[in-house]
Amino acid sequence: MITGKRHGGSVILLTFIAALLLTVMPLPDWARYLRPDWVGLVLIYWCMALPDRVGVTTGWFMGLLVDLLTGTVLGQHALSLTVVAYLTLKFHQRLRLFPVMQQALTILVLLILHQLLALWISRIIGRPSAPWYFWMPSLLGMLIWPLVYSTLRGMRRGFRVS
Amino acid sequence: MLVAFSAVLMVMDHKYKSLESVRDTLSVLVYPIQLSVELPRSISDWFSESLATRRELQEEVDSLRTQQIIQKTQMQKLAALEVENIRLRELLDSSFEIGERVLVAELMSVNLDPYKHQIVINRGELHNVYPGQPLLDANGVMGQIVHAGPYTSTAILITDTSHAIPIQVNRNGLRSIALGSGAINRLDLPYIPNSADIKPGDLLTTSGLGGRFPPGYPVATVETVEHDPGNAFAKVIATPLAHLNSSREVLLVWLNTAATVESTDNIPVEELIDDTETPDSSAGEAGDNSNPATDTAADTQ
Structure with a gap:
C-alpha cells in the first residue's frame, strides 16, 4: 500500500488480526478469566498514534468481529469499543505526551470502562453478576501496556506506517 | 451515532432474534480466524498420528476391537429390548420413536466468552445443523445449538445459566x-x-x-x-454426566427422522421399526406380530 503519504494499512490490519487471534486462542482453564483485552489495547494504540486513520468506525467494526467470535450479543463489544475509541481520540494528544507508566494508568481507566459497559449490557440481558476476577483483564491490560506500546511503536516505525 | 446503532443492534439481536441471518453471514468472515487458531492443534494431531509407531497403533486397534465386541453384545440385548418396548407401547397405543439420525462433530479449540458456557463445533448449516438441535457426547447430553453458521455452529452447554x-x-x-x-x-x-x-x-x-x-x-x-x-x-x-469441559468429539442428533436414515449404524434398528410399525396398533394384532419381530431381531445379529 504505497499511495502517497498514507501507507502501512496492511500492518494495521495485521495487528488487528493478531489481536483477534489472541482473543479466541485456547488457554488452559485457570487462565481463561485472565485474558487481556487484546483488541482493546491495539485499538487504543492506533487511535493514539494515528487518529486520522483509525477511529470510531474501526473500533465499531472490530467490536462487531469480537462479538461474532466470542458469541456475545451482537453490538456489545461494538458499543464499548466505540466508546473507548472515541475517548482515546479525544485525549490522544495528551496521551502521547504522558510517560508510559502514566499512559498505562489511563489505559486502565479506559479498559475498566470497556468492561463496565460490557457488564451493564450483560446484566440488562439477564446474565448473573460477575465475580471479582472479572476485572483482572483490565489490570493485566495495564500491566502489559508498556510491552504492547513498545512493540506496536517498533512496528509502526519499522514499517513506516503513517 | 454508532453507539445508537449498536444499541439498536443489541436490542434486535437479543429481543427479536431477527439478526440470525446477519450473524450467519458474518460468521463466514471470522471463520478464517477460527481456523487459524485451530491450526497448531490440528498440525500437532497430524504429527502425533503419523509418527506413532506400529506397535502403538497395533495396541490401539486391539483395544478398540475388544471394546467393539463388548459393545456389540450389549447392542444385541438392546435391539431385543427395543423391539419389546415398541411392542408393549403398541399395546398401550402410545408412540415411541427410537433411532435418531446422528452425526459426529468435533469441537474447535476456540475459547469464547468465559462467562458463558458455549462451544464451537466444526459442522454448520451445510451439514443440516439447525438451531435448537441437541448435542451429546459419549456419556450424556451436552447442550444444544444456538447459532448455526455455514461451516461452524455455536452450542450452549446445559450448565449455562440461561439453559x-x-x-x-x-x-x-x-x-x-x-x-x-x-x-x-x-x-x-x-x-x-x-x-x-x-x-x-x-x-x-x-x-x-x-x-x-x-x-x-x-x-x-x-x-x-x-x-x-x-x-x-x-x-x-x-x-x-457428559464431560462438558474435556470432550472433543460430540454427537449431533436429528429428531423424528425414522424414515430418512443415512447413518449406517442405525439401519438394523430402522428395519425393526418398519417391521413392527406396519400392522395396526390394536392389541390383538400387535400380539400376533410378536413372532416376526423377534425373528428379524435374530436375523440382524
Whole structure:
C-alpha cells in the first residue's frame, strides 16, 4: 500500500488480526478469566498514534468481529469499543505526551470502562453478576501496556506506517 | 451515532432474534480466524498420528476391537429390548420413536466468552445443523445449538445459566427441570417438592417433554438433596454426566427422522421399526406380530 503519504494499512490490519487471534486462542482453564483485552489495547494504540486513520468506525467494526467470535450479543463489544475509541481520540494528544507508566494508568481507566459497559449490557440481558476476577483483564491490560506500546511503536516505525 | 446503532443492534439481536441471518453471514468472515487458531492443534494431531509407531497403533486397534465386541453384545440385548418396548407401547397405543439420525462433530479449540458456557463445533448449516438441535457426547447430553453458521455452529452447554433442560428421574419417572448453574460441574433442580422421592445417586434422563431433546438420554446424577423445612422446595444439586469441559468429539442428533436414515449404524434398528410399525396398533394384532419381530431381531445379529 504505497499511495502517497498514507501507507502501512496492511500492518494495521495485521495487528488487528493478531489481536483477534489472541482473543479466541485456547488457554488452559485457570487462565481463561485472565485474558487481556487484546483488541482493546491495539485499538487504543492506533487511535493514539494515528487518529486520522483509525477511529470510531474501526473500533465499531472490530467490536462487531469480537462479538461474532466470542458469541456475545451482537453490538456489545461494538458499543464499548466505540466508546473507548472515541475517548482515546479525544485525549490522544495528551496521551502521547504522558510517560508510559502514566499512559498505562489511563489505559486502565479506559479498559475498566470497556468492561463496565460490557457488564451493564450483560446484566440488562439477564446474565448473573460477575465475580471479582472479572476485572483482572483490565489490570493485566495495564500491566502489559508498556510491552504492547513498545512493540506496536517498533512496528509502526519499522514499517513506516503513517 | 454508532453507539445508537449498536444499541439498536443489541436490542434486535437479543429481543427479536431477527439478526440470525446477519450473524450467519458474518460468521463466514471470522471463520478464517477460527481456523487459524485451530491450526497448531490440528498440525500437532497430524504429527502425533503419523509418527506413532506400529506397535502403538497395533495396541490401539486391539483395544478398540475388544471394546467393539463388548459393545456389540450389549447392542444385541438392546435391539431385543427395543423391539419389546415398541411392542408393549403398541399395546398401550402410545408412540415411541427410537433411532435418531446422528452425526459426529468435533469441537474447535476456540475459547469464547468465559462467562458463558458455549462451544464451537466444526459442522454448520451445510451439514443440516439447525438451531435448537441437541448435542451429546459419549456419556450424556451436552447442550444444544444456538447459532448455526455455514461451516461452524455455536452450542450452549446445559450448565449455562440461561439453559434449562426437562428431565426425569430414571428410577421412578419423577419429572422436573434442571437449570444450568454457571459452574461447569453442577446443575440445579429448584422445583422438586420437599416430599418428592429423590435421593443422591439417582440417574436423571431427558424426559423429551420440551420437544427439543429426545427422551431417554442420560443427563446427570443427583449429588446432594437438602430438605429445608422452611422452603417449599428441596435443594437438589446434580452433576452432569457428559464431560462438558474435556470432550472433543460430540454427537449431533436429528429428531423424528425414522424414515430418512443415512447413518449406517442405525439401519438394523430402522428395519425393526418398519417391521413392527406396519400392522395396526390394536392389541390383538400387535400380539400376533410378536413372532416376526423377534425373528428379524435374530436375523440382524
